[in-house]
Amino acid sequence: MFLKNKLFYLLLAVGFVLSACGQDEENASGEETKKDESEKAEDSTKGEKEEAEKDEEEDASFVEAYKEGKSELAKAGEGKEVDFQKVIDLYNNNLKSLVAKRDGKIDQQISTALDAGKSGEMDAQVVKQIFDKLSQKVFYLTIKHEFQEISENWGDQELAKEEIAEAKEFYEVLEGTVKKRDAAYGTSMVDQIQAGFNEIEKAVKNDDKLSFQLGKQIVDKTLMKTFYLAAGAMPHGYASKAAKEAKEDPSHAxxxxxxxxxxxxxxxxxxxxxxxxxxxxxxxxxxxxxxxxxxxxxxxxxxxxxxxxxxxxxxxxxxxxxxxxxxxxxxxxxxxxxxxxxxxxxxxxxxxxxxxxxxxxxxxxxxxxxxxxxxxxxxxxxxxxxxxxxxxxxxx
Structure with a gap:
C-alpha cells in the first residue's frame, strides 16, 4: 500500500609581530585586542540570537504547514474536493525536510499516501489520517530529539532553554490528542506532561541531570500512553472503533x-x-x-x-x-x-x-x-x- 540524513595561524602570526614591538605599541594593541574581543563577543551573541530566531521560524513553518495540510485534507470528511497538489506542495516545501531528518520511512509513507490520494488510488480520508498521525509522530520524535540535544550539551543553560521552548512548541500540536484521551478515559496526562516539563526546567536550572532524565521520561512515556489509548486500548481505541463500525460502515471503519x-x-x-x-x-x-x-x-x-x-x-x-x-x-x-x-x-x-x-x-x-x-x-x-x-x- 505504501510502495509507489588558517585563521588561527594568521592570528598567531600577528601575535608574534606585536610581541616584538615597543611597550607603547603593546599597550595600544592590548586596548585594540580588548575591543576586538568585545566586538567578537557581541557578534557571537548576535549570531546565536539570529540562529535561535531562525530555528523558531522554521519550527513555526513546520507546524503551520502541518495545520494547513490537515485542514485541506479534512475537506474529504465534509464531502468536498481536496486539493491534493496544494497539500503535496505544502509538504514538500515546508514539512518534508523535518520528516526526512527524523525518519526517512515516514517521509516515504506520507509522500506515497499523498500521491495515492491525488491519483484516486487511496481514499482521501485515509490519506488525511496517515498525514495527520504520522506528522504527529514526527513532532513526538522531534521533542525527543530536543531532549537529547540538552543531554548531550548538559551545562549549556541557554541552549537548554531554547531546546525546551522548541519541544513545547511541538508539544502544543500534540496536546489536543492528549486532551481527547484524557476526556475519553478520565486520565490526567496533560497534567502529567506539564509536571514533566516543570521537572525538566527545574533540573536544568539546578544542574541536576538525573532529575532532567526522570522528567524527560515522564513526558516521553506519557505521550506514548496517549498513542496507546488512541490505538489499542478498550473501549475507545481505534481498534475497537473500527471493529464496531465495520459491521455498519466498512468504508468509515x-x-x-x-x-x-x-x-x-x-x-x-x-x-x-x-x-x-x-x-x-x-x-x-x-x-x-x-x-x-x-x-x-x-x-x-x-x-x-x-x-x-x-x-x-x-x-x-x-x-x-x-x-x-x-x-x-x-x-x-x-x-x-x-x-x-x-x-x-x-x-x-x-x-x-x-x-x-x-x-x-x-x-x-x-x-x-x-x-x-x-x-x-x-x-x-x-x-x-x-x-x-x-x-x-x-x-x-
Missing part, C-alpha cells in the same frame, strides 16, 4: 483502522524489540491490507498489554543490572511508566486493589533505587516482576 495504524507507528520501537510476536499481531490487525471486518480488537488489546508488560520487565532487569548508576533510577521510572500505560487494563485483569498495589510497589522501588537501598528494593522488585508475569499469562 477503514478510516478508523488507518488512524489506529498511524498512531501505532509511534509505539513500534519498544514492542518490536522486546515483544516481537505481540507487535506482529498488532501490525497485522492494523495493516491496511487487512480486511477491517477481520480486525480483532481484543487480540490487539491483549497484545499491547503483554507487550508493554514485557517492556516493563526489561526496564526492571536493566535497573537491577545498573544498580548504583543513574541508569538504574532512569530505567526504574521507565518500568513504572510502562505499567502506568496499561493501568486500566491491569485493573480489569488483576482487579483494582492489585493494580493499586502494583503502582505503589513501582513507586517504592523507584524511591529505594534513588536512596541506594538495595536490600529494601530487591524484595519489592521480585513482587513487581511476579505480578507482571501474571498479567502476561492472563492477557493471552
Amino acid at each position: 477503514k478510516v478508523e483502522q488507518a488512524e489506529g495504524w498511524a498512531f501505532y507507528q509511534s509505539l513500534t520501537g519498544y514492542l518490536t524489540e522486546y515483544a516481537k510476536e505481540d507487535a506482529a499481531i498488532i501490525k497485522k490487525n492494523f495493516d491496511l491490507e487487512t480486511n477491517v471486518k477481520e480486525l480483532d480488537p481484543e487480540a490487539v488489546n491483549n497484545a499491547f498489554v503483554r507487550g508493554f508488560s514485557k517492556v516493563a520487565l526489561h526496564e526492571y532487569e536493566e535497573s537491577e543490572e545498573y544498580w548504583g548508576e543513574n541508569k538504574s533510577a532512569i530505567t526504574a521510572i521507565e518500568g513504572a511508566l510502562f505499567i502506568d500505560m496499561i493501568s486500566s487494563d491491569i485493573k480489569r485483569i488483576q482487579g483494582e486493589e492489585a493494580a493499586k498495589t502494583l503502582k505503589e510497589q513501582a513507586q517504592s522501588y523507584l524511591d529505594a533505587v534513588k536512596a541506594d537501598e538495595k536490600d529494601k528494593a530487591m524484595p519489592i522488585l521480585e513482587e513487581i516482576e511476579t505480578t507482571l508475569q501474571s498479567i502476561i499469562e492472563k492477557a493471552k
Whole structure:
C-alpha cells in the first residue's frame, strides 16, 4: 500500500609581530585586542540570537504547514474536493525536510499516501489520517530529539532553554490528542506532561541531570500512553472503533483502522524489540491490507498489554543490572511508566486493589533505587516482576 540524513595561524602570526614591538605599541594593541574581543563577543551573541530566531521560524513553518495540510485534507470528511497538489506542495516545501531528518520511512509513507490520494488510488480520508498521525509522530520524535540535544550539551543553560521552548512548541500540536484521551478515559496526562516539563526546567536550572532524565521520561512515556489509548486500548481505541463500525460502515471503519495504524507507528520501537510476536499481531490487525471486518480488537488489546508488560520487565532487569548508576533510577521510572500505560487494563485483569498495589510497589522501588537501598528494593522488585508475569499469562 505504501510502495509507489588558517585563521588561527594568521592570528598567531600577528601575535608574534606585536610581541616584538615597543611597550607603547603593546599597550595600544592590548586596548585594540580588548575591543576586538568585545566586538567578537557581541557578534557571537548576535549570531546565536539570529540562529535561535531562525530555528523558531522554521519550527513555526513546520507546524503551520502541518495545520494547513490537515485542514485541506479534512475537506474529504465534509464531502468536498481536496486539493491534493496544494497539500503535496505544502509538504514538500515546508514539512518534508523535518520528516526526512527524523525518519526517512515516514517521509516515504506520507509522500506515497499523498500521491495515492491525488491519483484516486487511496481514499482521501485515509490519506488525511496517515498525514495527520504520522506528522504527529514526527513532532513526538522531534521533542525527543530536543531532549537529547540538552543531554548531550548538559551545562549549556541557554541552549537548554531554547531546546525546551522548541519541544513545547511541538508539544502544543500534540496536546489536543492528549486532551481527547484524557476526556475519553478520565486520565490526567496533560497534567502529567506539564509536571514533566516543570521537572525538566527545574533540573536544568539546578544542574541536576538525573532529575532532567526522570522528567524527560515522564513526558516521553506519557505521550506514548496517549498513542496507546488512541490505538489499542478498550473501549475507545481505534481498534475497537473500527471493529464496531465495520459491521455498519466498512468504508468509515477503514478510516478508523488507518488512524489506529498511524498512531501505532509511534509505539513500534519498544514492542518490536522486546515483544516481537505481540507487535506482529498488532501490525497485522492494523495493516491496511487487512480486511477491517477481520480486525480483532481484543487480540490487539491483549497484545499491547503483554507487550508493554514485557517492556516493563526489561526496564526492571536493566535497573537491577545498573544498580548504583543513574541508569538504574532512569530505567526504574521507565518500568513504572510502562505499567502506568496499561493501568486500566491491569485493573480489569488483576482487579483494582492489585493494580493499586502494583503502582505503589513501582513507586517504592523507584524511591529505594534513588536512596541506594538495595536490600529494601530487591524484595519489592521480585513482587513487581511476579505480578507482571501474571498479567502476561492472563492477557493471552
